Amino acid sequence: MEKETIKGFFVSITFMLNASFSISCEASNPVVGFSKESRYDSSFAGAHMNKHAKKFVKSYIRNNRKELSIIRQRSRSPFAIVDSVFNMYHLPVQLKYLAVIESDLKPGAVSRVGAVGPWQLMPKTARILGLKVTHAHDERTHYVKSTRAAARYLRDLHAEFGDWLLVLAAYNGGPGPVYHAMHLSGSRNFWSLQNYLPAESRMHVKKFIAVLNYFEGQEGVTAFARSEKVHARHHGGQGLSLRKKGSDKAPGETRSVARNMER
Numbered sequence: 001m002e003k004e005t006i007k008g009f010f011v012s013i014t015f016m017l018n019a020s021f022s023i024s025c026e027a028s029n030p031v032v033g034f035s036k037e038s039r040y041d042s043s044f045a046g047a048h049m050n051k052h053a054k055k056f057v058k059s060y061i062r063n064n065r066k067e068l069s070i071i072r073q074r075s076r077s078p079f080a081i082v083d084s085v086f087n088m089y090h091l092p093v094q095l096k097y098l099a100v101i102e103s104d105l106k107p108g109a110v111s112r113v114g115a116v117g118p119w120q121l122m123p124k125t126a127r128i129l130g131l132k133v134t135h136a137h138d139e140r141t142h143y144v145k146s147t148r149a150a151a152r153y154l155r156d157l158h159a160e161f162g163d164w165l166l167v168l169a170a171y172n173g174g175p176g177p178v179y180h181a182m183h184l185s186g187s188r189n190f191w192s193l194q195n196y197l198p199a200e201s202r203m204h205v206k207k208f209i210a211v212l213n214y215f216e217g218q219e220g221v222t223a224f225a226r227s228e229k230v231h232a233r234h235h236g237g238q239g240l241s242l243r244k245k246g247s248d249k250a251p252g253e254t255r256s257v258a259r260n261m262e263r
Helices: 003-028 042-048 049-073 076-088 095-103 124-130 145-163 164-173 174-186 190-196 199-235 251-257
Strands: none
Touching: 049 199, 076 095, 076 145, 095 145, 095 164, 095 199, 124 145, 145 164, 145 174, 164 174, 164 190, 164 199, 174 190, 190 199
């Protein structure tokens, strides 16, 4: 079977699982449902109280202090760009540390699977988000344009999951594994479902918390946790759809194509 056929089959299966899970959750399981009362109960708010997370944060910072110090020294210009864009999209500016995890803030970063730029976007995802990706010109390396694309993607994921830690996990591994972990655990809380996530996605979230702690300390963690409800009130649970104009794909299907579905 050709590669594109396999990919299309996988994306279709993921979409069907996501859709059926969302419907069944609303109908029969209030713990993992999407009610207005529970959707924005942030799992991030408890991050600083989780002893395992605290241990990981200390270990990660200790083992990566030199690299983090180098990144800090050249972070002023990139962070200024990201802060400006994220403020425009009403996103927590602390999400800029995701770019530290993804690429060390390097616009020319390239992964072994073809993700490019400070936000490590895959080609198909970048195009869905409005970026030009050709052999001659790749806007994933353009800091402002790629940051706007990442902001749209993060806002859309938050509209879908309503929790920034789940958003970070989905950014790394795609929405499918997050829905699967929610189903198996019976929870929407990252700390309750983390062991059902792929190890890479689980560690990705914890690395983000560690980097946030390194740059801003506990005050940054608290501010980010507080931003969860502020963002929910501001947007009313609505985000941007990743559908192209004229596309007949459902929003969930389009999001399932995003980023690591191409891997």
